[in-house]
Amino acid sequence: MTSKVITMAHGGGGSRMLELLEEVVFPTLGEPVLDEAEDAAALYLPGVHVAYTTDSFVVKPIFFPGGDIGKLAVCGTVNDLAMRGARPLFLTLGLILEEGLTFEVLRKVLASVAHWSREAAVKVVAGDTKVVEKGAADSIYINTSGLGVIPEGREVSIRGAVPGDVLVVNGYIGDHEASVLSCREGFDFQVDVESDCAPLGGLVEAMQEAGAVHALRDPTRGGLAASLKEMAASSGVTVEVADGDIPVREGVRAFCEVLGLDPLLLANEGKLVAAAAESDAEMVLAAMRSHPLGENAAVIGRITVGRKGEVSVLTPLASHRLLRMPSGEHFPRIC
Amino acid sequence: MTSKVITMAHGGGGSRMLELLEEVVFPTLGEPVLDEAEDAAALYLPGVHVAYTTDSFVVKPIFFPGGDIGKLAVCGTVNDLAMRGARPLFLTLGLILEEGLTFEVLRKVLASVAHWSREAAVKVVAGDTKVVEKGAADSIYINTSGLGVIPEGREVSIRGAVPGDVLVVNGYIGDHEASVLSCREGFDFQVDVESDCAPLGGLVEAMQEAGAVHALRDPTRGGLAASLKEMAASSGVTVEVADGDIPVREGVRAFCEVLGLDPLLLANEGKLVAAAAESDAEMVLAAMRSHPLGENAAVIGRITVGRKGEVSVLTPLASHRLLRMPSGEHFPRIC
Numbered sequence: 001m002t003s004k005v006i007t008m009a010h011g012g013g014g015s016r017m018l019e020l021l022e023e024v025v026f027p028t029l030g031e032p033v034l035d036e037a038e039d040a041a042a043l044y045l046p047g048v049h050v051a052y053t054t055d056s057f058v059v060k061p062i063f064f065p066g067g068d069i070g071k072l073a074v075c076g077t078v079n080d081l082a083m084r085g086a087r088p089l090f091l092t093l094g095l096i097l098e099e100g101l102t103f104e105v106l107r108k109v110l111a112s113v114a115h116w117s118r119e120a121a122v123k124v125v126a127g128d129t130k131v132v133e134k135g136a137a138d139s140i141y142i143n144t145s146g147l148g149v150i151p152e153g154r155e156v157s158i159r160g161a162v163p164g165d166v167l168v169v170n171g172y173i174g175d176h177e178a179s180v181l182s183c184r185e186g187f188d189f190q191v192d193v194e195s196d197c198a199p200l201g202g203l204v205e206a207m208q209e210a211g212a213v214h215a216l217r218d219p220t221r222g223g224l225a226a227s228l229k230e231m232a233a234s235s236g237v238t239v240e241v242a243d244g245d246i247p248v249r250e251g252v253r254a255f256c257e258v259l260g261l262d263p264l265l266l267a268n269e270g271k272l273v274a275a276a277a278e279s280d281a282e283m284v285l286a287a288m289r290s291h292p293l294g295e296n297a298a299v300i301g302r303i304t305v306g307r308k309g310e311v312s313v314l315t316p317l318a319s320h321r322l323l324r325m326p327s328g329e330h331f332p333r334i335c
Numbered sequence: 336m337t338s339k340v341i342t343m344a345h346g347g348g349g350s351r352m353l354e355l356l357e358e359v360v361f362p363t364l365g366e367p368v369l370d371e372a373e374d375a376a377a378l379y380l381p382g383v384h385v386a387y388t389t390d391s392f393v394v395k396p397i398f399f400p401g402g403d404i405g406k407l408a409v410c411g412t413v414n415d416l417a418m419r420g421a422r423p424l425f426l427t428l429g430l431i432l433e434e435g436l437t438f439e440v441l442r443k444v445l446a447s448v449a450h451w452s453r454e455a456a457v458k459v460v461a462g463d464t465k466v467v468e469k470g471a472a473d474s475i476y477i478n479t480s481g482l483g484v485i486p487e488g489r490e491v492s493i494r495g496a497v498p499g500d501v502l503v504v505n506g507y508i509g510d511h512e513a514s515v516l517s518c519r520e521g522f523d524f525q526v527d528v529e530s531d532c533a534p535l536g537g538l539v540e541a542m543q544e545a546g547a548v549h550a551l552r553d554p555t556r557g558g559l560a561a562s563l564k565e566m567a568a569s570s571g572v573t574v575e576v577a578d579g580d581i582p583v584r585e586g587v588r589a590f591c592e593v594l595g596l597d598p599l600l601l602a603n604e605g606k607l608v609a610a611a612a613e614s615d616a617e618m619v620l621a622a623m624r625s626h627p628l629g630e631n632a633a634v635i636g637r638i639t640v641g642r643k644g645e646v647s648v649l650t651p652l653a654s655h656r657l658l659r660m661p662s663g664e665h666f667p668r669i670c
Contacts, residue, residue: 012556012661012667013555013561013661013665014557014660014661014662014665015659015661016662017556017557018660036494037493038418038492038494039388039414039416039419039551039553040415040416040418040421040481040483041386041387042419042485042492043384043387044384044385045383045384045385048379048380048381048382049378050378050380051375051376052375052378052460053374053375053461054427054463055429055463056431056463056478058465080374080375081374081375084374084375086377090387092389094390094478095391096476126388128389128478130391130476131667132476132667132668133667133668135470137472138467141465141467141472141476143391143478143480145389145461148375150377157373157377158372158373158374159371159373216374218374220348221348221349221352223348226349230372234371267348324350325349326348326349327349327350330347330348330349332467333467
């Protein structure tokens with residue numbers, strides 16, 4: 001059985017496009033508000049303090065162990081909202097499709113969007129589909145924007161870390177990038193690991209109910225290193241972490257050694273680093289560990305008074321190295 | 336003087352990306368909230384009934400008479416919000432850049448985004464930048480999502496047209512697509528016309544202050560034909576229009592004749608078609624005509640009780656033809 005394929009006409013705004021929407025997009029996503037085919041969704045927001053974000057996804061390949069571009073597009077945006085302490089509520093979905101993509105692949109990606117939207121308790125309320133010629137995109141690119149409500153009195157920001165805060169991560173670092181690279185063509189060394197891609201809204205809720213969380217960041221592109229540097233710079237503090245306390249799977253560590261990579265630079269898609277108030281840190285950590293996405297949570301360091309923007313890493317040899325902002329020459333199209 | 340170009344490292348989430356953001360993106364957009372570099376923008380919305388939409392832009396070429404992909408990305412999304420009767424407030428901006436794009440071109444596009452955001456009174460509050468390899472995109476693709484507030488008691492929807500309503504458009508049809516096609520390589524026949532690309536929020540406000548507007552649509556891809564078919568189908572009514580009343584510039588009409596195109600199928604980016612309450616139609620039309628974006632507004636037909644979803648066009652020969660939904664084999668990448 002051959003699958004139908006995307007043609008330029010499917011992006012033309014006419015009946016062929018409607019056919020694509022009605023045959024594949026609407027039924028697969030299963031969101032009634034999309035069927036209404038309005039120019040914009042009209043929504044009631046339960047609050048006026050909102051978090052609003054956007055992210056595009058160009059990951060290659062589009063299917064990888066533990067996820068796919070659709071799951072990534074939901075989780076990536078949901079997580080950005082959660083990092084502001086918001087409850088994620090709504091997503092928009094912008095598709096750029098390459099001529100020749102099969103309906104079957106598109107359906108699989110959208111089914112993943114639908115599944116993970118339900119898991120993350122968000123609704124896809126608006127969308128857009130564009131088609132470009134063969135060779136003008138690489139199968140499918142997805143943009144999601146997201147909207148969430150920030151509960152009253154909640155104040156979480158990358159600028160919120162203060163000296164004394166305890167730094168925690170919710171589990172193993174580097175799984176996502178190691179997984180994507182391992183299944184990429186031309187990569188000699190593989191590691192048997194799944195992407196950690198997951199929606200973190202529920203975990204963040206649980207953490208905030210347990211205690212004061214001052215700053216949150218999900219270490220995606222640029223890895224934990226970039227997140228720590230950003231927190232140190234934005235909050236005007238020094239970050240101190242101990243290399244030995246940062247959870248990295250054996251396989252991922254070996255993968256990094258063979259390829260000459262630093263695990264702290266690997267992208268994650270279901271991890272967060274939090275600066276929790278010193279007095280609440282144990283309760284926050286306990287809440288994390290009793291959540292499925294935080295079982296392997298660990299304290300990795302603390303915030304100190306020191307040079308603003310500095311990240312100091314205690315090495316296994318008990319010396320200190322200063323972390324530099326990664327320059328970005330790492331592997332492209334990880335998310 | 337040669338311009339810097341985008342490299343894969345500019346998409347890596349590290350210092351090179353920061354350099355791109357701080358050197359080009361933030362200063363050109365000039366939105367302080369972006370400099371904060373949070374994962375999501377935290378915003379206060381003046382109301383809880385909101386309109387929310389998304390649109391991706393892949394127009395080719397990216398600069399054309401009367402506009403560019405940046406202007407289009409602002410106006411397209413602002414207009415989708417306005418079509419729900421909302422006051423557009425916030426945009427997100429997702430960039431997919433092809434390796435090798437010059438900083439100069441990017442800066443020009445972003446300056447246009449900044450300019451038209453100010454014109455449309457919206458703020459770009461969140462963004463994302465991805466870079467893909469040369470050949471995996473065509474210079475630059477932009478996604479914008481938009482958020483607006485729907486004033487209390489306002490109810491505008493593509494499903495809102497009722498028999499008796501008067502159909503009005505705010506000016507000449509087809510200018511955008513004729514302009515883009517005319518400057519596309521390989522096109523033999525040119526027309527000296529500028530794209531109508533414009534933000535319609537102010538015009539829609541003025542119309543709604545003047546009288547009851549039941550349904551609104553901006554005829555982009557698929558043209559006026561698709562908008563009328565959608566209104567007829569969604570509202571469960573018949574739409575009757577007179578070909579001779581639909582404003583089309585002489586040059587655009589000639590362009591269509593030479594190329595065998597129907598002006599009703601051409602995409603517009605600064606036009607709307609409205610179903611206004613019969614009793615208020617004159618006032619709505621007057622309000623349109625006294626607005627710079629509605630000087631050439633015209634009544635083109637009305638909503639009647641008839642077969643649901645039917646669009647009947649009175650031809651210059653006084654016969655009727657039924658409009659079919661365009662199938663979408665028109666020209667790709669018009670927006």
